[in-house]
Amino acid sequence: MLLRKKQSSKPATDSTAEMIHSELNAAGSINAWLNVLSRLLHLPESRRQAIQEELHEHLTERVRDLLLSGSSETEAVRAAIEELGETAQLARKFEAANRPRSRRILMNLTVAAITSGIVALGVVTLSPSTPSSTAHYAPWQKAEQPSPELANAKFSIDADQSLYQALEAMQSQTKLGLVVNWGEIEESGNNVNDPLGLALKDAPLATALDLLADGGRKGGLPLAWRVKDKTIEFGMKHVLDRREASLASYDISEVLGALSGNYGREYAEAVADINQLLTQMVEPESWRENGGDTATINVVGGKMFIQAPPRMHEQVDWILQQLKAGGEVKAAADDMQVPYLKDIPVIDPQHGRAEQLPEVHRTALQAQLNQLQVELIAAENEFHFAKLQIPVNSPEFTASEQRLTNARAQLDDLKKRLGRDPTAAR
């Protein structure tokens, strides 16, 4: 809503014009400060730029509010920047917050291990540094063939044994290597010293490991196991998954074409359909889009890029094959609701409905939009001060709130007609 220059279609009011002029001058000061902050940030360029963009938006809005409340331009810029605190300190906070999560957990673990010595590492043999192509995964597909060392090994424990004792017993009974990061398991909220209540007598090793991963999860994050090179690795599911995650590209142009040709889906809708189908059908909790941290998905043009563990790639591949194969599954995808994807604000207006509007309507609507944006600024400002100065139960407060709601609703309605902002309904 910041107006960078005077509108050509409709003249702004005098006070709005003054505000625009002040904001133009303020923009220079804001950019200068943001450049200083950026130089202090020891982060990748993309993150530095994202932080700059976000704070630019914050400062622009804040300065606009302060100008509307009667501050001079100099006062407004200074106050808005001061609210962010000391620049170097702010840079440190952003650096800490943007450090990758896994690295932070690793750092915490290291510190915990050094300082308290409570991290018990039951490492019997060292893990190979790279995952081998013969890795055997905990079965997603039951048809998967167990490796020979798993097929022949048997395992027994008593019900009063803990996860710690059970895995030690497994190592001594099977003579297989064992790699367990106990610190990581405890750090993730699992209690490794409680009795499991799991009694096994000559159980096949794969079954025993599944039961231990399931029963050993005492209130913490999910556990998993791998066997490779005659070594059992037992640990956090998300850690094992993340290590094995690989990037693959899928050609979805044919599927997109089918959804468009047979069902009239626009490009963005078809992409959303596929995206939703995969992130809901294939281990929903693992996708970053759903709050997980194991798998990510991105579509560019006719290519879909997925970073995920191998077993998820297999499932993705199967689903895409079904979409290509046709019929039932296509129709199912077409009927899908997209509850959370609809919440995402528009990223690329090029794919909005704006392109379909006749140009003459678009120009008229755009002029109306400009005017409504000015009115919304005024209503927002009025309500902002109503909140500070007028008792909440008073009719004046309600009227102010109503004016803001109306202004927003009008603007949202218009934006929707322009196809610029599909989230405007909120």
Next chain:
Amino acid sequence: MSRAPNSSNAPQDLIRAAGDLLVLSVIADGPLYGYAITKHVAARSNGSIRLTPGALYPLLHDMEQQGLLLSSWETIQAPDNDDEPGGRGRKRKWYRLSAKGRKRLSQRIAAHRAYHAMIESFLPETGADGSIAG
């Protein structure tokens, strides 16, 4: 100039400790961007709580790194940018709760209520003016 009565006498350090709870709670109502979050928190606390942007934005980034929040960018075009190729739209970063964020919020709410109830059980009766009897 009259101000709305302060509904909260909570000390600032308690509010600071509950910063993530406040932020998750306001975003639970629907997607918001940073400046809107500060406005929502101020409005809902009747002006008693002001989240400083210097604390808010790093907190948002931290919660995003933890997978509690998901974000996306909205490009806000200047009104008549279309006929000026050099014109640069501003970008607004929207945050919304992930499934993990919703779970965390419900855990934080339960923990907060349990803590509140536990402390409350220790407190003596107070008079209307806040004084302790006896």
